[in-house]
Every structure is written in structure tokens, then in C-alpha cells.
Amino acid sequence: xxxxxxxxxxxxxxxxxxxxxxxxxxxxxxxxxxxxxxxxxxxxxxxxxxxxxxxxxxxxxxxxxxxxxxxxxxxxxxxxxxxxxxxxxxxxxxxxxxxxxxxxxxxxxxxxxxxxxxxxxxxxxxxxxxxxxxxxxxxxxxxxxxxxxxxxxxxxxxxxxxxxxxxxxxxxxxxxxxxxxxxxxxxxxxxxxxxxxxxxxxxxxxxxxxxxxxxxxxxxxxxxxxxxxxxxxxxxxxxxxxxxxxxxxxxxxxxxxxxxxxxxxxxxxxx
Numbered sequence: 610x611x612x613x614x615x616x617x618x619x620x621x622x623x624x625x626x627x628x629x630x631x632x633x634x635x636x637x638x639x640x641x642x643x644x645x646x647x648x649x650x651x652x653x654x655x656x657x658x659x660x661x662x663x664x665x666x667x668x669x670x671x672x673x674x675x676x677x678x679x680x681x682x683x684x685x686x687x688x689x690x691x692x693x694x695x696x697x698x699x700x701x702x703x704x705x706x707x708x709x710x711x712x713x714x715x716x717x718x719x720x721x722x723x724x725x726x727x728x729x730x731x732x733x734x735x736x737x738x739x740x741x742x743x744x745x746x747x748x749x750x751x752x753x754x755x756x757x758x759x760x761x762x763x764x765x766x767x768x769x770x771x772x773x774x775x776x777x778x779x780x781x782x783x784x785x786x787x788x789x790x791x792x793x794x795x796x797x798x799x800x801x802x803x804x805x806x807x808x809x810x811x812x813x814x815x816x817x818x819x820x821x822x823x824x825x826x827x828x829x830x831x832x833x834x835x836x837x838x839x840x841x842x843x844x845x846x847x848x849x850x851x852x853x854x855x856x857x858x859x860x861x862x863x864x865x866x867x868x869x870x871x872x873x874x875x876x877x878x879x880x
Contacts (some may be wrong), residue, residue, distance in 0.1 A: 618860040620845065621650040621867040622838040624711070624745065624772050624793055624820035627675070628653060628663035631824040631835055640671060643838035647860075650873055651838050654678045654711035654745050654772075657685040658693060661700070676873070680710040680736075683747055684718055686729045694732055701740055707871045709737040710745025711772060714758075717750045727758060734762050737769065743870050744769035745793075752780055763787055770870065773797065773822055778808050785816050791870060793820040796828035796836060799847045806851030814852070814859070818867045819844055 622643070632639050643651060651671075653664045655678055668677045679700050681693060700706075712733040714726045737744040746769060748755040759767070768789035774781070775797050784790050794817055798805045809817070819841055821828075827836035828843040842856075845863070849856045868875055 618647040618842075618845075618857060619649050619864050620647045620841050620860055621652070621819065621864050621873070622648050622821050622823070622841050623652050623770060623818045623867050623871070624654055624795070625651050625823040625838050626653065626656070626660075626825075627651060627823060627838065628660060628667050629824060632837070636667075639837050639839070640674070643841075644674065646839040646842055648838045648841050649674060650867070651675050652678065652707055652867075652871060654682075654708070655680050655697075656682045656711075658696065661697075665704070676707045676871070677704075678708040678710045678745060679706045680708075680712045680733050680745070681729055682711055683713050683715040683726045683729065686722055686726050688725075690725055690729050694729060698736060701736070706740075706742065707873065708743045708745050708769070709733050709740070710769075711747045712744065713747035713749075713772075714751035714754050715747060715749045716754070723754070727754070730755075730758055731762065734758070734767065738764070738766040741766065746771050747773070749773075752776060752783075756783055759787065759790075763789075765789075768870065770818060772820065773826065775803060775805055776808070778811055781808055781812050781816075785812070791816050791818050791866060793818055794848060795820045795822050795844055796826040796832070796840070798844060798851070799829040800832070806847070809848065809851050810853070814854070814862045815866060817848070817863055818870065819848075819863050 664677045668675045770791050770793045772793040774792040797803050823836040849859050
């Protein structure tokens with residue numbers, strides 16, 4: 610059996626859906642495994658209105674380690690999205706969030722809702738500017754559409770992460786050209802056919818943060834099973850190999866990047 614060993618490094622999972630039912634039976638143990646693996650911060654992107662209560666409950670149960678975002682996932686932009694967004698925005702007056710998201714455009718599942726997805730994305734970009742928060746962008750089969758919107762709306766207030774980046778070197782350069790966005794790197798990096806390592810070898814370290822997208826996109830050697838935040842070290846190890854940098858140094862840099870992007874407390878608090 611492959612085990613995640615206890616780890617002295619301070620790591621951050623910048624994108625993980627730990628509130629989903631996939632973790633219903635072992636959520637407490639799963640969080641402890643992450644902490645044991647050195648993953649001291651876990652950032653929860655919201656999906657839709659149904660996910661809000663569970664996300665809030667987790668952040669209240671583990672306030673030193675689990676931090677929520679607020680946003681509407683592009684796959685959940687339905688005909689009533691304007692009303693949903695209005696209700697979601699009210700949450701910003703009731704509690705703190707580390708980001709707006711996850712939002713963006715997804716053309717893998719549904720191309721017919723593109724207009725509504727773009728409008729939803731633009732509204733959430735305005736939230737990010739208004740509340741001075743980073744935005745977490747979902748860009749599946751939609752990189753050009755995403756960057757067209759960002760080109761239009763980018764200013765000194767807009768920063769964020771291109772979640773689950775799996776693109777080309779030219780796409781990485783486009784993201785970096787904004788000067789205020791980072792690349793979220795997860796389990797796809799460990800897939801042999803992804804060829805993502807070669808792209809990332811040319812990316813300056815200050816543009817990279819680590820993520821899992823749990824329970825999805827599980828890294829090798831656990832591919833095919835449920836993903837969880839304790840697997841961040843496997844992403845780190847593969848990235849270390851791709852970039853030719855020691856794991857400890859890479860952990861320090863990617864953690865510093867995440868702390869800076871999301872305005873998180875620099876050092877872990879024991880609890």
C-alpha cells in the first residue's frame with residue numbers, strides 16, 4: 610500500500626472540493642491525513658447554491674486550515690443565473706472569503722450556454738474587483754474565450770489563478786503576461802500523456818501554485834481513485850522533477866505564492 614508520509618513542509622491546496630459527498634464517510638480522517646502530509650491550508654471553491662452550507666460548515670469546523678471562496682461554477686450557470694448570483698453576492702456581507710470562484714467558462718459540456726457563462730464570469734470579475742479578492746478561473750476548452758474577457762476587464766485590481774492549467778507554452782505566456790495571475794497545477798501533471806512538465810519547465814516559479822481539485826483529477830499513483838488534499842506532495846514531487854528543483858525549495862516558493870495571492874496567514878496555527 611502506498612502511504613503519504615508525515616511531512617515537515619508547509620503546503621497549500623489552493624483548490625479542493627472537500628465538502629462534497631465523496632468525503633461524507635471519512636471527512637475528519639481525510640483532513641487529518643492532509644495535515645499529516647503537511648497540507649496546512651485547504652481552499653474551497655464554491656460550485657452552486659447547494660454547496661454553500663457544506664463549505665461553510667467545513668470552514669467553521671477547521672477555521673485555521675480550511676478557507677472558503679464564493680462563486681458560481683460555469684457548468685451551473687442556468688437560466689436563472691442572475692438571481693443565483695444576486696443571492697450569492699449577499700454572502701460577502703456576512704462572512705469573509707479568500708477568493709471569488711470558481712467561475713469562468715466551460716465549453717466541454719455545453720456550448721449553448723456560452724453567452725450566459727460569459728455574463729456570469731464578467732459579473733464575478735466585478736465582485737473580485739469590488740472586494741479586492743483574487744478570482745479562480747475554470748477554463749475548460751475555453752482558453753481563448755476566457756482571455757478575451759480578461760483582456761477586456763483586466764486592470765490593477767484584478768488578480769487570480771487559472772485553475773487546472775493544462776495548456777501550451779504560449780497559453781502559459783499569455784497568463785503570465787497579465788502579471789497578476791498564476792497557474793494552478795494539480796494531478797494532471799503526473800499523467801504521462803499530458804506533456805505538461807515540458808511546458809512548466811519554462812515557467813518562472815513565481816507563477817505557480819499547487820492544487821488537487823479533489824475529489825477529481827487524482828494524481829499518479831492513485832489515479833482512478835478518489836482524490837484528496839493529502840496527495841499534494843505527489844504533485845509537488847512531479848513538479849520538482851519537471852523543473853529540476855528540490856522539493857523543499859519548491860514547496861517554500863509555491864506556498865509563498867499562495868499566501869500572497871490569497872492573503873493567508875503566513876504560518877500554520879496548531880489546533
